[in-house]
Amino acid sequence: MNTFWIVVLGAIYIYLVYNTMRGGLIATSFNPIRSEQRRRGCIWTG
Amino acid sequence: MDGVDFMPTSRNVLYGYHFKSIAAAGPIVGPITAANIWGWLPSLLWLAIGVSFIGWVSDYTAIMVAVRNDGNSLSAISHRLISPRTRTILFVFIFFYLLLVAGAFMGIMAALMAARPDVPFGIIMLGVMGFLGGQMLYRWKMDLIVVTVIIVGVTILAMILGPFGATWNAEKGAWNWVGPINGATVAFNKAIDSITGGQPVMQVVDPTNADPRIPAPGPDGKRPKTALYDPETGLINTMPSYLFWALFLLVFSYLSATLPIWRFAQPVNYIGFWVTFLTIGISAIGALLAPFIKPQVGQFALEPVKTLGFALDPAKPWQPLWPMLFVTIACGSISGWHALFGSVGTARQLEYETDGLPVGGGAMFGENALALLALIAVSIPGSGGGGGRFAAGVGSLLSVLFGDGFRPFGTALGFGVFIVIVLTVTQLIFRVMRVTLSEWVGEAFPALKNMHVSTIVSIVLTMLLVLSGTWVYLWQLFGAANQLMAALSLLIVSVWLKSIKRNPAFALWPMLFMYITTMAATLVTARNLLVTIVPKGGSIAVGGWAMIAIAILLFITALLIGWDGYQAYQRYARGEAKPSAAAAD
Numbered sequence: 001m002n003t004f005w006i007v008v009l010g011a012i013y014i015y016l017v018y019n020t021m022r023g024g025l026i027a028t029s030f031n032p033i034r035s036e037q038r039r040r041g042c043i044w045t046g
Numbered sequence: 047m048d049g050v051d052f053m054p055t056s057r058n059v060l061y062g063y064h065f066k067s068i069a070a071a072g073p074i075v076g077p078i079t080a081a082n083i084w085g086w087l088p089s090l091l092w093l094a095i096g097v098s099f100i101g102w103v104s105d106y107t108a109i110m111v112a113v114r115n116d117g118n119s120l121s122a123i124s125h126r127l128i129s130p131r132t133r134t135i136l137f138v139f140i141f142f143y144l145l146l147v148a149g150a151f152m153g154i155m156a157a158l159m160a161a162r163p164d165v166p167f168g169i170i171m172l173g174v175m176g177f178l179g180g181q182m183l184y185r186w187k188m189d190l191i192v193v194t195v196i197i198v199g200v201t202i203l204a205m206i207l208g209p210f211g212a213t214w215n216a217e218k219g220a221w222n223w224v225g226p227i228n229g230a231t232v233a234f235n236k237a238i239d240s241i242t243g244g245q246p247v248m249q250v251v252d253p254t255n256a257d258p259r260i261p262a263p264g265p266d267g268k269r270p271k272t273a274l275y276d277p278e279t280g281l282i283n284t285m286p287s288y289l290f291w292a293l294f295l296l297v298f299s300y301l302s303a304t305l306p307i308w309r310f311a312q313p314v315n316y317i318g319f320w321v322t323f324l325t326i327g328i329s330a331i332g333a334l335l336a337p338f339i340k341p342q343v344g345q346f347a348l349e350p351v352k353t354l355g356f357a358l359d360p361a362k363p364w365q366p367l368w369p370m371l372f373v374t375i376a377c378g379s380i381s382g383w384h385a386l387f388g389s390v391g392t393a394r395q396l397e398y399e400t401d402g403l404p405v406g407g408g409a410m411f412g413e414n415a416l417a418l419l420a421l422i423a424v425s426i427p428g429s430g431g432g433g434g435r436f437a438a439g440v441g442s443l444l445s446v447l448f449g450d451g452f453r454p455f456g457t458a459l460g461f462g463v464f465i466v467i468v469l470t471v472t473q474l475i476f477r478v479m480r481v482t483l484s485e486w487v488g489e490a491f492p493a494l495k496n497m498h499v500s501t502i503v504s505i506v507l508t509m510l511l512v513l514s515g516t517w518v519y520l521w522q523l524f525g526a527a528n529q530l531m532a533a534l535s536l537l538i539v540s541v542w543l544k545s546i547k548r549n550p551a552f553a554l555w556p557m558l559f560m561y562i563t564t565m566a567a568t569l570v571t572a573r574n575l576l577v578t579i580v581p582k583g584g585s586i587a588v589g590g591w592a593m594i595a596i597a598i599l600l601f602i603t604a605l606l607i608g609w610d611g612y613q614a615y616q617r618y619a620r621g622e623a624k625p626s627a628a629a630a631d
Binding site: 001002003004006007008010013014017018031032033034036 | 086090094097098107110114330333334335336337338341343344345346350399403407408411414415418421422425426443543548549550552
């Protein structure tokens with residue numbers, strides 16, 4: 001193993017998981033509060 | 047919205063704020079310590095799996111549960127959802143947990159400041175630039191870009207200039223600190239040490255050799271004798287200069303905890319973000335190019351798997367992969383501090399609900415990247431542990447880009463960045479600690495409602511813990527308490543999801559894994575203290591017993607919270623209960 005592969009694999013992994021989390025399988029299947037989120041203005045002023 | 051705590055903030059700014067509020071020594075020291083014990087592969091797997099299935103869920107849901115509960119803290123939410131007594135028990139848990147974190151962080155920073163004369167100047171300039179930054183931004187209303195260039199540029203320059211003029215003594219394998227800045231720091235340390243005639247104030251032993259004052263082994267495998275360490279007896283000297291630098295850091299934290307946040311803590315954190323971000327970025331470029339430009343730096347030297355550690359020797363510390371890996375690497379995979387700070391700090395500044403994911407989850411992945419850099423630093427050729435190993439790794443990776451002549455400056459930058467990373471979080475820890483103390487016992491002892499009194503009490507207790515000298519156990523106990531805090535946060539989230547009739551699985555399963563693992567790790571750590579520290583007798587044993595007592599206290603409080611949480615969960619599952627009215631925060 002060398003540092004090149006750790007950086008490359010780490011970057012790809014973080015990119016894939018983060019994108020999955022935002023809009024893909026993990027987010028829609030497992031996150032029960034995501035579907036209720038609306039861009040409803042500043043949440044502290046309503 | 048009150049413009050003080052509740053202040054809608056752009057998600058880009060909030061990402062940086064949350065990232066620098068959560069990333070401290072954990073993502074650096076954890077992977078380095080773990081890779082030295084078990085090898086780099088188990089550490090890498092836990093970092094990847096932990097952040098993907100547990101870490102981001104914890105950060106994100108802690109923010110969201112606060113957002114959906116009028117910005118209340120986890121304690122207030124537990125009062126409403128679980129029971130009033132859970133709130134009180136959670137206060138006890140959080141205070142002692144924060145005490146452990148502050149002790150673990152203070153101990154490692156003070157030791158580095160005392161042992162490395164090229165480091166303190168950069169940290170002093172960080173404080174000066176913090177004050178100046180607050181003044182320029184909020185009083186003089188100067189342009190953000192101009193202020194950023196000045197305060198970040200001067201801080202980085204001060205960090206790099208620390209080792210300027212020092213010469214390498216190949217015979218001794220050590221630096222001659224004869225430069226203008228490092229030489230002056232050495233003279234200053236000597237002047238302070240002369241108060242006791244150069245004699246140590248006290249001596250401590252670290253049987254695991256993890257204390258930053260213990261030098262790395264030389265080519266012959268033996269550790270050299272230094273002014274602070276005697277390899278024959280294993281005694282580490284606590285000099286007056288160590289106490290001075292510990293005091294300096296505590297004053298720094300006191301200012302952060304008590305001054306208005308814009309005046310000091312926030313600009314210091316802002317500088318910290320840029321310094322950390324630039325160092326991670328440039329080091330990552332160095333790591334990317336190293337195998338092609340400088341293969342001796344780019345090739346891993348550490349074994350993938352050293353041991354699984356399950357064999358038990360009755361007289362030695364026991365480090366089985368499960369549960370100890372999962373508390374040794376805390377932040378970077380999952381951390382309770384994130385949940386604690388996310389719920390009372392970041393959540394109150396969220397502008398839109400949809401920002402919760404990029405801010406909470408995104409910053410968690412940012413911290414994971416820092417942990418990966420630390421894993422690279424420990425895996426490439428070099429020696430030592432903790433912050434020293436991180437700094438040496440940064441020095442090596444920067445030498446790939448800027449040549450071997452830059453290595454000492456890169457290493458000094460690595461040390462400086464390490465302390466910046468830790469200090470910027472420690473200052474926030476004291477802020478949360480004083481609030482917790484005054485909320486917890488402020489009714490019984492009204493003096494503790496005064497922020498100066500509660501901060502000073504927190505600082506004195508932290509100093510006592512630091513002086514106990516058994517730093518590595520403090521670290522593992524901190525890791526266990528930190529992960530337990532994460533489990534308790536996920537427990538509150540699970541109960542909340544059940545109470546609003548949502549599927550709690552994505553928080554419930556990680557919670558069960560973390561709860562069982564960290565409860566086991568707390569017991570293993572207490573056992574390690576009992577067989578390795580207590581038999582040494584004297585003041586060392588007293589420190590050992592104190593930490594065993596804290597471990598037992600944490601275990602019992604977590605057990606009670608777990609039981610209360612389970613009962614509340616069952617009540618919501620049966621549809622028998624509804625959340626009670628909101629408690630005061």
